Amino acid sequence: MNDDLVLRIDGTRPLTADAVAAVGAVCDSAEDRGGRSRVVVRVSGAPEGPRPDGLTVALVSKWERALRRLERLPAATVAVAEGGCGGLALDAFLATDYRIATPSVRLMVPVEAGVTWPGMALYRLAHKGAGTAAIRRAVLFGTPLEADQALALHLIDELTDDVAGALAAAEPAGGPTGFELAIRRQLLFDAGTASFEDALGVHLAACDRVLRRASAAAAS
Structure with missing residues (x-):
């Protein structure tokens, strides 16, 4: 749709106040439009190397609250993921209503100093399948979830090379807004x-x- 609101999240980037502000800005726009515009969240990339110094729990809290706002918007949210998807990209991907991915996607919980990052992505993964071996390995050991696994676990709704066609088909038709x-x-x-x-x-x-x-x- 021409009036889609688009949010782009680069998972290779560290968490910053700018990332929080970007999520807040698209939420502001969606609310201003009364839910009449769909929000498309395009995500890709995963953290590379150790997390930069300076991250605080206060900033993590602001990020998680921004994602919760995205998750509860009065507008449909659709994510599109390509390639490696971890860090901020995985966080945002899991907070949407409908998730599209290309066959190249790998969902990755970041690992630092031998432990996985215990953010709310773990909570969302657990809600969708805590009893499954693949999600346990991802949460406990950081083992990537390949595209076919993520589809079978309903972490991905649609796996396709035709992203444009999938986005067009995912447009709400006659449902609540x-x-x-x-x-x-x-x-x-x-x-x-x-x-x-x-x-x-x-x-x-x-x-x-x-x-x-x-x-x-x-x-x-």
């Missing part, structure tokens, strides 16, 4: 941990909003 899309995404997030009784009230409230909107539209 804006605030309503964000609500349904949150219902999905919560379903894995909430009991039926705890979830029922939230789902009924969402149903009530839909019925009220339908009634208002019919009366106008």
